Amino acid sequence: MRFLIVAGARPNFIKIAPFMAAFRRRGHKDVLFVHTGQHYDPKMSGDFFRELGIPEPDINLEVGSGTHAEQTARIMVAFEKVCERERPDWVVVVGDVNSTIACAVTAKKLGIRVAHVEAGLRSRDMSMPEEINRLCTDAISDLLLTTDEMASGNLRREGVSAERIRFVGNTMIDTLLAQIDHARANPLPEGISERHYAVLTLHRPGNVDHPGVLSGILSAIASVCDRIPVVFPVHPRTRGKLNGFWHPNLMLAEPLSYLPFLGLVARSRMVLTDSGGIQEETTVLGVPCITMRPNTERPITCEVGTNILVGNHPDRIREAAFAVLSNGHRPHSIPEKWDGHAAERIVDILLDENPLPGR
Ligand code: UD1
Numbered sequence: 001m002r003f004l005i006v007a008g009a010r011p012n013f014i015k016i017a018p019f020m021a022a023f024r025r026r027g028h029k030d031v032l033f034v035h036t037g038q039h040y041d042p043k044m045s046g047d048f049f050r051e052l053g054i055p056e057p058d059i060n061l062e063v064g065s066g067t068h069a070e071q072t073a074r075i076m077v078a079f080e081k082v083c084e085r086e087r088p089d090w091v092v093v094v095g096d097v098n099s100t101i102a103c104a105v106t107a108k109k110l111g112i113r114v115a116h117v118e119a120g121l122r123s124r125d126m127s128m129p130e131e132i133n134r135l136c137t138d139a140i141s142d143l144l145l146t147t148d149e150m151a152s153g154n155l156r157r158e159g160v161s162a163e164r165i166r167f168v169g170n171t172m173i174d175t176l177l178a179q180i181d182h183a184r185a186n187p188l189p190e191g192i193s194e195r196h197y198a199v200l201t202l203h204r205p206g207n208v209d210h211p212g213v214l215s216g217i218l219s220a221i222a223s224v225c226d227r228i229p230v231v232f233p234v235h236p237r238t239r240g241k242l243n244g245f246w247h248p249n250l251m252l253a254e255p256l257s258y259l260p261f262l263g264l265v266a267r268s269r270m271v272l273t274d275s276g277g278i279q280e281e282t283t284v285l286g287v288p289c290i291t292m293r294p295n296t297e298r299p300i301t302c303e304v305g306t307n308i309l310v311g312n313h314p315d316r317i318r319e320a321a322f323a324v325l326s327n328g329h330r331p332h333s334i335p336e337k338w339d340g341h342a343a344e345r346i347v348d349i350l351l352d353e354n355p356l357p358g359r
Helices: 010-025 046-052 068-086 098-109 129-140 149-157 171-185 211-227 258-266 277-285 314-327 342-351
Strands: 003-007 031-035 090-094 113-119 143-146 165-167 198-200 230-233 250-253 270-273 289-291 307-309
Touching: 003 010, 003 068, 003 098, 010 031, 010 046, 010 090, 010 113, 010 171, 010 342, 031 068, 046 171, 046 258, 068 098, 090 098, 098 113, 098 129, 113 129, 113 342, 143 149, 143 342, 149 165, 171 258, 171 277, 171 342, 211 230, 211 250, 211 314, 230 258, 258 277, 270 277, 270 314, 277 289, 277 307, 289 314
Parallel strands: 003 031, 003 090, 090 113, 113 143, 143 165, 198 230, 198 270, 230 250, 270 289, 289 307
Antiparallel strands: none
């Protein structure tokens, strides 16, 4: 059986690394890695491959940036040619980025089976491009591999038959558990010490594309900086929008590759973010996470983990950050099957000759 594994953006690389490795361990060689080129800067792409032991892509579609329609369309046109040439039995897509939906639709229309890793997450917020990508990808995928039972429940409620849903765990956490010792061995930036700094990430269009919203968030961050150093690796989308924002306790940095970033988060006092994956990583690391979004597609991280959802109002951000700084950690636990073995479960299912009985 031939598998095409698709990845395009930074979080995708972290999610595919463990099951590409699991295929290699099983000696299954008919696996092609397609990089769409959605992310292309070395700091957003190539550095991740080296650190995560992902082989160079077999095929790079080199689509680059653009509007949603432009980017999605370019991926579809290029990926269709790849599918027609390579005739895979399965296309495996991960996460919720434009590369995910573009390749899922293209493959499905060519009659190729599609497996979606990280299926069933729902924010119920249709203003997020990722929510549209998730809904459309799940609606057409043959096999829906979920990270938690809440996600499986979302799919069942949408009418997906039970045989298509498999709760396998979280491959992003497989990678975290495999790499955490290497990550902690990375030196911290000069001037900060373990547990005495916060980490900030910010890149959601809803937060950074509206100057009024962004300046409110940054005013809250300045208040946090009054109490603790804040390290801020700046995503390319956010670069150029900070309008000279500065504080003596703020450390601006280029985007970090995987190991330095994970090492930074693991030893921090708290994280302020609008990312999806970081909510999961901090839950496993036991680091308090303040999520500056009105909703999350990953509610399990709030229910059992360390995540606190605060929206993007500056007062709420300040209040939550100050509470973490004065109260310390709250009790938390790690979601079921976030145990480092999700990728093995996925490859078991995919290599099963008939994973979808009756189809
Ligand atoms: C994308 C995903 C988002 C994910 C994020 C992780 C979609 C809809 N969004 O958002 O879900 O959380 O990746 O980072 O797929 N750019 C560079 N270099 C790069 C890539 C991008 O400079 O290597 C700049 C370009 O100006 C580009 C902008 O960043 O226009 C945004 O990139 P894009 O891939 O469109 O979306 P992200 O915001 O990265």
